[in-house]
Amino acid sequence: MTEKITLVALDMAGTTVSDDGLVERAFGAAATALGAEPGTPRHDRQLAHVRATMGESKISVFRHLSGGDEERARRANAEFESAYGRLVADGHCEAVPGARAAIERLRADGRTVVLTTGFARVTQDTILRALGWQDLADLTLCPADAGGRGRPYPDMVLTALLRTRAADSVRQIAVAGDTSSDIRSGTAAGAAVVAGVLTGAHDEATLRASGATHVLGSVADLPELLTRLEDGR
The missing domain is CATH 1.10.150 (DNA polymerase; domain 1)
Known part of the structure; x- marks a missing residue:
């Protein structure tokens, strides 16, 4: 049985936001x-x-x-x-199907959600405005918010923990992303769940080789995964 996950760090482009090249x-x-x-x-x-x-x-x-x-x-x-x-x-920005509902479900389940990105803050804010997501997550972070190193370092995940104080241990953190850098960042941070998703840049083999604890078709599957893990299923 997994400890209660209280903090979830989600990548944006390729994970919650469709990259589409x-x-x-x-x-x-x-x-x-x-x-x-x-x-x-x-x-x-x-x-x-x-x-x-x-x-x-x-x-x-x-x-x-x-x-x-x-x-x-x-x-x-x-x-x-x-x-x-x-x-x-110009309109070339869409949410991954089910991403908004997944974030809302995670928060309804009592989890704090942080959106992270490798982009600069100005680009991250442009994406959030385009999707109407300014208030969707509890916090949004770009590399500059976490000292500038970004992924694959654990800095943004750990900054999410420090900023929100939503977890008592890194074992209460889940990370999800579509790239090996996302996975390596979550693993380096010590997150209990580091889930790769197949809606973005890297395939299942690459995500697993990078240390993914789980690989999902989409971030839309994450709320159910966390519930199952916590129930011991």
Whole structure:
């Protein structure tokens, strides 16, 4: 029987929010700032890295791609965040089916819900406004809110615990996400439940190899999973 889960940290893009290729489309706008024109081998290599690091802090990804050139990394990140924000504002943003109901069910069951992201705060807020989710969760966090490192570090999960004081132990925390970075972050934080979902970037094998305790078709399945675990089923 699992201890009562009182704090749930949920990723956004790919987990509660449909990505639908927006990250890759926004990367195209940042490629020029990195000196990689679309259609070139360099662009293809950088795009492969973006895919492999889905879920991580975007500024960290661009620092890697720029070879440590902080000015170029920040310029590329700004282009990326601006392009992603425009796509969202133009209507290319939808909730994963059942995500809102799942969050409402989790909170109705007495659990505190925190939405986390690898995006900057301005982009996170744009997504929340587009979906009408400003008051849906108890708290929202981006990497800057947790010291800047983002995933796969445990910082956002632990910041959620410190900010909300919703759990007495990390064994009362559940984390859900669609990427290996999400899973590694939850595992590093010591969460009792680290659930991968199949609505985003990475497949079941990748999620399990990263340490997922469970793999679900969707975040919509999470409330029932937690109830079953707590009931010992």
